[in-house]
Amino acid sequence: MTTINSFAEQLLTWFDQHGRKHLPWQKNRTGYRVWVSEIMLQQTQVITVIPYFERFMEQFPTVKDLAQAQSDEVLSLWTGLGYYSRARNLHASAIAITEQHQGNVPKDLDALIALKGIGRSTAGAIISQAYNNPGVILDGNVKRLLTRLHAIEGWPGQSHLDKQLWQMATDLTPTQRNADYTQAIMDLGATICKPKQPLCVACPMQDCCHALAQDKVASIPTPKPKKALPHKTISVLLLKTQQGQTLLEQRPSKGIWGGLWSLPEFVDLKALQTQLAVNGLPTNTSPVTPIKHVFSHYKLTIEPHLLVLDNASKKVSENNKSQWYDPQQLHTIGLATPIKKLLERTQ
Ligand code: SF4
Incomplete structure (x- = not known):
């Protein structure tokens, strides 16, 4: 990871003006609150997540409260969010954190990844957002942004491209202002470099974006090859x-x-x-x-x-x-x- 680079500098300048700084999980940041928000935000938009997050925190303010809950209570608060394995994994991991980490969400990558439902990008987000330690993220928003910036063709889920994207994400992520940087890159992907009709005219990266220069914005990232669903x-x-x-x-x-x-x-x-x-x-x-x-x-x-x-x-x-x-x-x-x-x- 670099201390600061021109990409990070440009992104942070944009973030200072336009980034999201008042989301509920950005207040009173703890490993627990950031973890729950990151799990809810998988496959789900911020606007949908906010009321679910607030109800969840009211009912289970700490890891221990979640660990002691009945699975029905957890699932009822998840009704409508979909992908219910996320709720089951969250509950199972809260029990594991209570038993193995004295109720404290771990701060290190390997311990986080060892918990159910936490992958490398979610672990990076927790390290960065909750603890302001250097963490690297590569969620769907960041993947889309990086593939467009570098005009990378081919479905990004393929393992060689995934590896390449992780390397890029790691090289670009600064150690200074790491939490702001990871929030900034997620925000830029979610609000400007959107899946459909990205707002290139408002993008701070338009001068260095290869997809824009090559007129390939609409076709990158390459969608996952479709199989007819049974x-x-x-x-x-x-x-x-x-x-x-x-x-x-x-x-x-x-x-x-x-x-x-x-x-x-x-x-x-x-x-x-x-x-x-x-x-x-x-x-x-x-x-x-x-x-x-x-x-x-x-x-x-x-x-x-x-x-x-x-x-x-x-x-x-x-x-x-x-x-x-x-x-x-x-x-x-x-x-x-x-x-x-x-x-x-x-x-
Ligand atoms: S210029 Fe457009 S395609 Fe390129 S990164 Fe910005 S929003 Fe995305």
Whole structure:
């Protein structure tokens, strides 16, 4: 790492005028607050993250509070943010930090990377942003900026390009004003060198940007080669009582929507009706408008089937994986967003 270089100097001059300096996690900076914000900001924009971050900090002000929480409490605060493995990893790492680091978020790269859900760039951001020690980051915003600045073609996820970009990021990162620099480079990527329609006219790097000089801004970074996503259809049972309670099942902790509450799932309507008959329940379900959801690796169509039981036939008993929920309890548990929307729509 260099002490200061002309790139860093130009960037810091821009940051002093235009950078973001009042984000909630920039106040009262601690390793914990920066870590939580960095995890929430993965794949998610600042504007979306702010209310989630504030609610999370109110509920779990310290690593210890998070470590002692029930997984349902953590997941309920994550409902709507997506990528739920982030919340599960955050919770698991809070327990590890409490047990192995006396509740203090580590300050060194290797100890941070050893925790679940923390990669090299997130570790660099924590070191830099929380502790103002020299840290290097290479998140999506920085990758896009560097590939454009150097007109690097080819999908940046390829290992040889990833290695090259890490080297560039390391060479450019100064030791002085390191926290401001890492914030500045993230801000420039997020607010000026945006994925679509970057604001090159307002960019402090326009004179040294190779993509701009070569008229390749729109085509760099090269997108990930697309594979056609497979499509899957499932049926879910929307089982309700006359009083409006709904039967929910907790999903296994691993896999899609791991640990969240959802509706009982079946491969198709026939399997759903067979299960109802086995339980001695009526099979005359009514179809509800299907929901479509796209995951990173497949597309899912969920076909809900509604059955309202009268009290006398509420024969479905609860166990530790399935429970009846009143409408007002639904905001206290972790629910997958499409299921939450369905439940709201069918109250
Ligand atoms: S000039 Fe445009 S493409 Fe180049 S770094 Fe700046 S915003 Fe990005």
